[in-house]
Amino acid sequence: MTLEELVACDNAAQKMQTVSAAVEELLVAAQRQDRLTVGVYESAKLMNVDPDSVVLCLLAIDEEEEDDIALQIHFTLIQSFCCDNDIDIVRVSGMQRLAQLLGEPAETQGTTEARDLHCLLVTNPPKQPNL
Numbered sequence: 001m002t003l004e005e006l007v008a009c010d011n012a013a014q015k016m017q018t019v020s021a022a023v024e025e026l027l028v029a030a031q032r033q034d035r036l037t038v039g040v041y042e043s044a045k046l047m048n049v050d051p052d053s054v055v056l057c058l059l060a061i062d063e064e065e066e067d068d069i070a071l072q073i074h075f076t077l078i079q080s081f082c083c084d085n086d087i088d089i090v091r092v093s094g095m096q097r098l099a100q101l102l103g104e105p106a107e108t109q110g111t112t113e114a115r116d117l118h119c120l121l122v123t124n125p126p127k128q129p130n131l
Contacts, residue, residue: 030122039116051085056122
């Protein structure tokens with residue numbers, strides 16, 4: 001491997017860390033501002049009612065879920081809808097990190113069911129009325 005190849009690999013890894021940090025920051029800010037829709041069903045409902053308010057669709061799946069046919073069908077439908085409505089799509093892995101970021105409990109003690117974090121939508125901030 002040449003020096004140029006090593007530098008290129010190092011730069012690519014550094015860029016991915018920067019992108020990852022930016023996505024994490026965006027999700028935390030969107031949740032804090034109540035601009036985050038969580039769940040496949042909830043996301044589909046919002047995109048059906050107000051697709052123009054959605055600016056980003058994040059689809060998350062871990063390697064062990066790759067064979068889940070039902071989830072893949074949902075993803076295909078959501079991706080198609082996003083493409084039709086010019087909504088940017090980001091695919092990620094790391095459901096545990098996502099749950100951590102969004103403040104999900106580490107384990108559900110049987111009292112609450114974990115939220116479906118496979119699909120997240122970030123929406124525009126509400127328009128401020130002209131004063």
